[in-house]
Amino acid sequence: MLRACAIQFRGDWDEKLPFMEFAYNNSYQLSIRMSLLFALYGKQCRTPLYWDEVGEHRLEVSEDVERTKKYVGLIRERLKVARDQQKSYADNRRKDLQLEVGDWVFLKLSPWKGVMRFGKRGKLSPRYIGPYEILERMGPVAYRLTLPSDLSRLHDVFHVSMLRKYISDPSHVLEEQPVDLEDDLTYVEQPVQILD
Structure with missing residues (x-):
């Protein structure tokens, strides 16, 4: 995960590492058919991104939340691309x-x-x-x-x-x-x- 983050965000990868970790832990894992946090705790991570889903009060959206949404979406897309590339490579050799x-x-x-x-x-x-x-x-x-x-x-x-x-x-x-x-x-x- 660290190598992927450093490659994808060359200049400021260390600032985006928490977003990368968050996206990875909350992303759907095909092998277990749920996210890692849901498997471990039985619920999604409670952040401003998910408060609407669990029925809590909606916070006023700030720049940080918008930036987090943007980075998490971008990282999820890149993780999916990397996963698909690895799967296609493994399938070709199998x-x-x-x-x-x-x-x-x-x-x-x-x-x-x-x-x-x-x-x-x-x-x-x-x-x-x-x-x-x-x-x-x-x-x-x-x-x-x-x-x-x-x-x-x-x-x-x-x-x-x-x-x-x-x-x-x-x-x-x-x-x-x-x-x-x-x-x-x-x-x-x-x-x-x-x-x-």
């Missing part, structure tokens, strides 16, 4: 992956910083290992894989986001490196050859 029992998939690695996993570390470490065969569909987005014995310590059920479908190609040669995992799932690096 794809439904339908897998069947017997299909072969690659398994995505979750790298740990500074830890050697599956024989590689750093920029050149593989993002996916495998391919492995799907044994069973556990739910709408979970699959059980046949893992080799050296990966027996890993749980064999994975979310679909961790999988990539393998399209068979005879020219693919994938050598599986033997991996000795420690109890904490780290890998001890062994030199292949001493050159000098």
Whole structure:
């Protein structure tokens, strides 16, 4: 919220930050189907902007209230534009992956910083290992894989986001490196050859 406010109001963003916070807390959240303040307190924020709605005495509209209305409206519009942009970007990248029992998939690695996993570390470490065969569909987005014995310590059920479908190609040669995992799932690096 701070970054968005600083970008949208370059010169005087610090003066408009309370308005940004107010607009965000009072804006309708699609996920919970109400504003954050209504979810927390059971009613809208009681300000001169909302006194008409809760039946209290109407205050004489001052310059501050008019300015607040203007900024809150502007900020709500900009928040909606930003939310719509993020949603369209996420929707463009989203794809439904339908897998069947017997299909072969690659398994995505979750790298740990500074830890050697599956024989590689750093920029050149593989993002996916495998391919492995799907044994069973556990739910709408979970699959059980046949893992080799050296990966027996890993749980064999994975979310679909961790999988990539393998399209068979005879020219693919994938050598599986033997991996000795420690109890904490780290890998001890062994030199292949001493050159000098």
